Amino acid sequence: MTALPSGSVPAGGKQDCRAGEEAGIVRMAAAKVNLSLQIIGKRPDGYHELESLVVFADFGDRLSFRPSATVSLQVAGPFAAALKDTKENLVLRAAGGLLAGATFEGNPPGAAIRLEKGLPVAAGLGGGSADAAAAIDGLLALWKLPIEPEKLFELARSLGADVPVCLHGQASIMRGVGEVIDPAPELPDFSLLLVNPGAALATPNVFRARQGAFSKVTDWPESFADLKSFVATLEGRPNDLEAAAISLQPSVREVLDRLEALPNCVLARMSGSGASCFGLFATLQEARHGEAALQVARPEWWVRAAACRRQ
Numbered sequence: 001m002t003a004l005p006s007g008s009v010p011a012g013g014k015q016d017c018r019a020g021e022e023a024g025i026v027r028m029a030a031a032k033v034n035l036s037l038q039i040i041g042k043r044p045d046g047y048h049e050l051e052s053l054v055v056f057a058d059f060g061d062r063l064s065f066r067p068s069a070t071v072s073l074q075v076a077g078p079f080a081a082a083l084k085d086t087k088e089n090l091v092l093r094a095a096g097g098l099l100a101g102a103t104f105e106g107n108p109p110g111a112a113i114r115l116e117k118g119l120p121v122a123a124g125l126g127g128g129s130a131d132a133a134a135a136i137d138g139l140l141a142l143w144k145l146p147i148e149p150e151k152l153f154e155l156a157r158s159l160g161a162d163v164p165v166c167l168h169g170q171a172s173i174m175r176g177v178g179e180v181i182d183p184a185p186e187l188p189d190f191s192l193l194l195v196n197p198g199a200a201l202a203t204p205n206v207f208r209a210r211q212g213a214f215s216k217v218t219d220w221p222e223s224f225a226d227l228k229s230f231v232a233t234l235e236g237r238p239n240d241l242e243a244a245a246i247s248l249q250p251s252v253r254e255v256l257d258r259l260e261a262l263p264n265c266v267l268a269r270m271s272g273s274g275a276s277c278f279g280l281f282a283t284l285q286e287a288r289h290g291e292a293a294l295q296v297a298r299p300e301w302w303v304r305a306a307a308c309r310r311q
């Protein structure tokens with residue numbers, strides 16, 4: 001599949017719902033986790049060809065949308081302070097892209113958008129991309145715009161390499177520079193422990209710092225007998241940006257070491273371009289035990305146990 005499937009597109013997997021006393025459209029922008037990330041080439045435009053198994057956590061940012069005369073954005077939540085320039089926020093860029101691609105009789109519609117930023121910024125969890133995808137999905141529902149899936153896909157791609165897969169919102173094998181999205185193999189049950197050491201890493205810098213040959217990739221199995229065989233497959237398909245991220249931000253190494261040392265952690269790895277890493281656990285309870293232990297050892301780190309969203 002080289003474009004989004006037609007029909008409704010649940011960003012982060014959330015449907016319309018009611019937020020407390022205020023009726024509105026609400027979307028969760030789920031954390032994107034790259035369970036594998038292999039860099040297989042570089043294009044003339046500087047972007048890298050990659051192959052990545054992408055899953056989504058059942059945790060992320062929260063966006064709400066209410067009708068209004070103009071488009072406005074209010075940012076709140078634990079990581080709001082990291083987003084200083086509201087005009088440049090991917091949520092407003094997504095809204096602008098939707099309005100630019102449609103025609104209206106009279107004034108274009110508006111929306112009062114609220115973003116509760118629960119995900120660390122520039123952290124390898126695709127938070128900005130997930131917000132952009134959730135904004136596209138939520139505003140489409142609010143404005144009832146008839147836009148073809150191909151145009152939506154183009155808008156998503158223009159906003160960032162991770163936006164198409166976040167708009168798709170389901171476990172996927174992502175290829176190309178992020179625009180080729182195929183269903184993931186059938187995955188065993190597992191949970192995630194997400195950890196960010198509080199260091200932002202800019203994606204272009206990490207790609208630039210990457211050294212060594214490009215990876216060669218082989219076909220994925222259609223399914224896995226159990227978690228053990230899944231982890232064995234992942235071990236052969238690392239995150240090729242990990243060494244580069246560690247060279248720029250050595251705390252990533254400490255995060256990985258601490259995750260690896262946790263009881264029942266079956267795999268520790270960096271997500272995206274870092275600095276966030278994840279531990280893989282068979283159950284959410286095990287991941288929560290790890291969360292408690294890490295939070296005591298490193299109270300200044302952002303640590304979050306989450307289930308992996310099922311397809």
Ligand SMILES: C[C@](O)(CO)[C@H](O)COP(=O)(O)OP(=O)(O)OC[C@H]1O[C@@H](n2ccc(N)nc2=O)[C@H](O)[C@@H]1O
Binds near residue numbers: 052178204
């Ligand atoms: C590393 C990943 O997070 C893996 O999911 C993504 O590939 C990055 O996705 P993203 O943050 O949405 O990326 P963009 O905002 O489109 O690109 C930021 C920068 O990362 C580099 N970049 C990104 C994606 C890609 N396939 N090759 C690249 O070389 C480019 O220098 C680009 O200028």
Ligand SMILES: Nc1ncnc2c1ncn2[C@@H]1O[C@H](COP(=O)(O)OP(=O)(O)OP(=O)(O)O)[C@@H](O)[C@H]1O
Binds near residue numbers: 203273274
């Ligand atoms: N709503 C938003 N949330 C987070 N970042 C945003 C947002 N809007 C714009 N940005 C900008 O996008 C950049 C990347 O942010 P993001 O949190 O998506 O990075 P990331 O987690 O490394 O993403 P990826 O995993 O896709 O590389 C930051 O420099 C940030 O200032």
